[in-house]
Amino acid sequence: MSTAPSQDTETLRVELGERSYDIVVGAGLIKDAGKWIAPVLARPRVVIVTDENVAAHYLAPLTKSLKDASIRVDAITLPAGEQSKSFAQFEKLCESILALGIERSTTLIALGGGVMGDLVGFAAASILRGLAFIQVPTTLLSQVDSSVGGKTGINTAHGKNLVGAFYQPKLVLADTATLNTLDRRQLLAGYSEVVKYGLIDSPDFYEWLENHAQALIDGDMDKRRHAVLTSCAAKARVVAEDEREGGKRALLNLGHTFGHALEAETGYGDALLHGEAVSIGTVMAFDLSQRLGLCPGQDFGRMLAHFDALKLPTDLRRLNAGDWTVDRLMAHMSHDKKVEDGKLTFILANRIGQAFISRDVQNKDVRELLDTWLKNKI
Amino acid sequence: MSTAPSQDTETLRVELGERSYDIVVGAGLIKDAGKWIAPVLARPRVVIVTDENVAAHYLAPLTKSLKDASIRVDAITLPAGEQSKSFAQFEKLCESILALGIERSTTLIALGGGVMGDLVGFAAASILRGLAFIQVPTTLLSQVDSSVGGKTGINTAHGKNLVGAFYQPKLVLADTATLNTLDRRQLLAGYSEVVKYGLIDSPDFYEWLENHAQALIDGDMDKRRHAVLTSCAAKARVVAEDEREGGKRALLNLGHTFGHALEAETGYGDALLHGEAVSIGTVMAFDLSQRLGLCPGQDFGRMLAHFDALKLPTDLRRLNAGDWTVDRLMAHMSHDKKVEDGKLTFILANRIGQAFISRDVQNKDVRELLDTWLKNKI
Numbered sequence: 001m002s003t004a005p006s007q008d009t010e011t012l013r014v015e016l017g018e019r020s021y022d023i024v025v026g027a028g029l030i031k032d033a034g035k036w037i038a039p040v041l042a043r044p045r046v047v048i049v050t051d052e053n054v055a056a057h058y059l060a061p062l063t064k065s066l067k068d069a070s071i072r073v074d075a076i077t078l079p080a081g082e083q084s085k086s087f088a089q090f091e092k093l094c095e096s097i098l099a100l101g102i103e104r105s106t107t108l109i110a111l112g113g114g115v116m117g118d119l120v121g122f123a124a125a126s127i128l129r130g131l132a133f134i135q136v137p138t139t140l141l142s143q144v145d146s147s148v149g150g151k152t153g154i155n156t157a158h159g160k161n162l163v164g165a166f167y168q169p170k171l172v173l174a175d176t177a178t179l180n181t182l183d184r185r186q187l188l189a190g191y192s193e194v195v196k197y198g199l200i201d202s203p204d205f206y207e208w209l210e211n212h213a214q215a216l217i218d219g220d221m222d223k224r225r226h227a228v229l230t231s232c233a234a235k236a237r238v239v240a241e242d243e244r245e246g247g248k249r250a251l252l253n254l255g256h257t258f259g260h261a262l263e264a265e266t267g268y269g270d271a272l273l274h275g276e277a278v279s280i281g282t283v284m285a286f287d288l289s290q291r292l293g294l295c296p297g298q299d300f301g302r303m304l305a306h307f308d309a310l311k312l313p314t315d316l317r318r319l320n321a322g323d324w325t326v327d328r329l330m331a332h333m334s335h336d337k338k339v340e341d342g343k344l345t346f347i348l349a350n351r352i353g354q355a356f357i358s359r360d361v362q363n364k365d366v367r368e369l370l371d372t373w374l375k376n377k378i
Numbered sequence: 379m380s381t382a383p384s385q386d387t388e389t390l391r392v393e394l395g396e397r398s399y400d401i402v403v404g405a406g407l408i409k410d411a412g413k414w415i416a417p418v419l420a421r422p423r424v425v426i427v428t429d430e431n432v433a434a435h436y437l438a439p440l441t442k443s444l445k446d447a448s449i450r451v452d453a454i455t456l457p458a459g460e461q462s463k464s465f466a467q468f469e470k471l472c473e474s475i476l477a478l479g480i481e482r483s484t485t486l487i488a489l490g491g492g493v494m495g496d497l498v499g500f501a502a503a504s505i506l507r508g509l510a511f512i513q514v515p516t517t518l519l520s521q522v523d524s525s526v527g528g529k530t531g532i533n534t535a536h537g538k539n540l541v542g543a544f545y546q547p548k549l550v551l552a553d554t555a556t557l558n559t560l561d562r563r564q565l566l567a568g569y570s571e572v573v574k575y576g577l578i579d580s581p582d583f584y585e586w587l588e589n590h591a592q593a594l595i596d597g598d599m600d601k602r603r604h605a606v607l608t609s610c611a612a613k614a615r616v617v618a619e620d621e622r623e624g625g626k627r628a629l630l631n632l633g634h635t636f637g638h639a640l641e642a643e644t645g646y647g648d649a650l651l652h653g654e655a656v657s658i659g660t661v662m663a664f665d666l667s668q669r670l671g672l673c674p675g676q677d678f679g680r681m682l683a684h685f686d687a688l689k690l691p692t693d694l695r696r697l698n699a700g701d702w703t704v705d706r707l708m709a710h711m712s713h714d715k716k717v718e719d720g721k722l723t724f725i726l727a728n729r730i731g732q733a734f735i736s737r738d739v740q741n742k743d744v745r746e747l748l749d750t751w752l753k754n755k756i
Contacts, residue, residue, distance in 0.1 A: 130543075162505065165503065
């Protein structure tokens with residue numbers, strides 16, 4: 001295992017025509033950030049936006065590195081947590097950035113997890129109708145998920161991420177050393193998005209994860225770099241074919257239709273992290289696939305065994321689901337953005353590594369599945 | 379003069395690759411709207427957003443025409459006025475639209491003036507990260523200005539239109555009959571954007587306007603259609619070359635750097651309409667051009683005579699500018715989006731119909747001009 005900082009870095013180019021950009025992955029990137037960031041700036045001026053938790057660890061070294069590269073740095077620190085993705089915080093952030101007297105050539109840097117990436121990305125898309133922005137994701141989830149795809153946004157009274165923009169960063173710096181300050185629960189939640197890429201269309205990557213996921217979770221930097229890079233590359237392949245989510249990109253929602261319903265029911269809070277909801281949702285998607293006779297039961301068993309071995313959450317029994325109802329979960333799902341013409345879209349699988357988009361799942365089959373899960377009959 | 383409704387219509391195609399769309403101009407389009415709108419909808423469902431004033435005249439006929447075309451119609455009516463372009467109204471509008479249970483295939487229709495176009499356009503760009511939208515502009519200003527260019531946005535504490543998106547409509551229906559319900563002041567304010575296109579790069583159009591502007595203002599439908607179409611075509615030419623405002627598009631800001639400072643000083647309200655500010659600002663831009671020896675004094679005199687003949691506002695003396703200062707106006711201008719690297723951008727002119735972008739105007743020359751104007755020494 002290599003621990004040499006900033007040497008074992010790898011770069012992935014996300015090809016999107018004139019919106020192409022690099023994702024740099026490696027341990028210790030933040031303290032060398034100036035070197036990577038200076039070349040992509042229109043002018044040497046940035047505003048870093050971060051949250052209180054992340055600021056404590058990384059704001060000082062990031063600022064120092066940028067200043068050493070002769071970049072003018074302002075910083076805005078927000079409260080940590082999902083509640084920052086509100087209209088109110090969006091307004092406050094936009095006004096705070098404008099109050100700095102920024103110009104069109106100023107670049108925003110989102111330093112933190114998915115909340116920062118989503119919020120700052122939408123602010124960057126909107127302020128002066130578009131400022132350049134750079135992502136420095138500090139969680140496993142945001143390194144593999146928010147780094148690619150250009151989805152930004154805030155939450156609404158009617159659901160999560162329902163207002164936002166498709167907006168690409170100029171650069172992503174994924175410093176795998178930041179994962180050392182993540183607690184195990186957050187790491188596991190992020191891992192559910194990593195394994196998703198194996199389950200969608202990469203049986204080889206899935207097998208590699210079966211062998212190496214435990215080491216990755218336990219802190220092996222090489223394994224982390226490989227997993228982050230492979231996940232980003234997998235996502236980038238899908239996004240390059242379908243930037244604005246008309247078709248194939250829906251595959252990335254494996255586990256998310258069910259997951260969003262669980263998050264809605266638990267209030268999008270600490271009771272159930274997004275990655276945890278996706279973990280349970282992915283198990284449900286495979287369970288639905290096998291119940292419909294689309295996927296061999298042994299593949300469902302194999303993925304369930306892997307999730308259980310890592311202690312990923314896999315069923316509703318651990319949630320306080322006593323008073324949940326099938327009707328309520330169905331209602332949450334029908335508010336999902338992925339609804340088209342009143343029909344729910346599910347990502348199902350024929351095998352591990354062979355996911356597909358289905359728009360013809362019958363409501364009664366979904367209801368039956370939910371009923372079984374709610375009754376703990378798995 | 380032809381008054382035949384819906385027959386004398388002309389269509390302008392705005393060429394922007396896959397974001398291309400048509401602007402249809404003619405008298406009486408709203409009551410035939412279903413015919414024009416049905417073919418561009420992904421699914422037959424729309425949400426009309428309008429303001430109280432416009433709703434009183436046009437919401438019923440627009441709704442009827444759409445329903446006659448088997449389109450499902452919801453409508454949201456907002457308070458009239460610039461204050462609707464706030465973060466608070468943006469949030470309320472997004473939530474109201476989501477509350478209707480809309481889908482990605484739902485289309486928004488902005489019915490009204492520039493405020494509606496800007497606000498609804500930004501909501502369309504942002505809700506579910508992008509709904510299709512259609513503009514039905516009902517003022518001369520919005521027909522010639524907001525119909526082309528894709529600029530949407532809201533106001534901030536730090537200035538107008540500082541948060542928004544570049545977002546193109548699927549269709550613009552400019553019904554010139556709606557101008558009959560505009561008061562003369564609004565018509566004249568809109569005319570200042572019409573004449574701008576002549577002044578920028580179309581000396582022939584400028585000359586046509588010298589001969590026909592009075593008839594256009596007085597209600598000649600053929601002249602109105604020609605003026606709206608020619609203005610949209612002129613703007614479309616510039617925008618097609620520079621969709622995201624990196625270069626040539628700045629020409630469209632003729633009169634706007636000064637104009638924005640005047641609007642900021644008067645509070646963006648009824649004291650000074652946007653078009654009135656642009657009118658005075660355009661006169662100031664030509665005055666600056668001739669003072670710098672760039673433009674013959676006779677061209678300045680010619681444009682001033684035309685503006686005065688139509689009774690367009692042409693100088694600060696009619697505003698309550700007694701306590702204004704050069705410093706405050708300079709400060710307003712330096713908050714304009716068009717500032718780059720601390721330098722103000724001005725649109726100046728070598729002749730009528732030969733405008734150009736200048737980034738090397740000296741602050742002292744601008745201060746001198748403002749000082750002269752504030753002292754009523756014109």
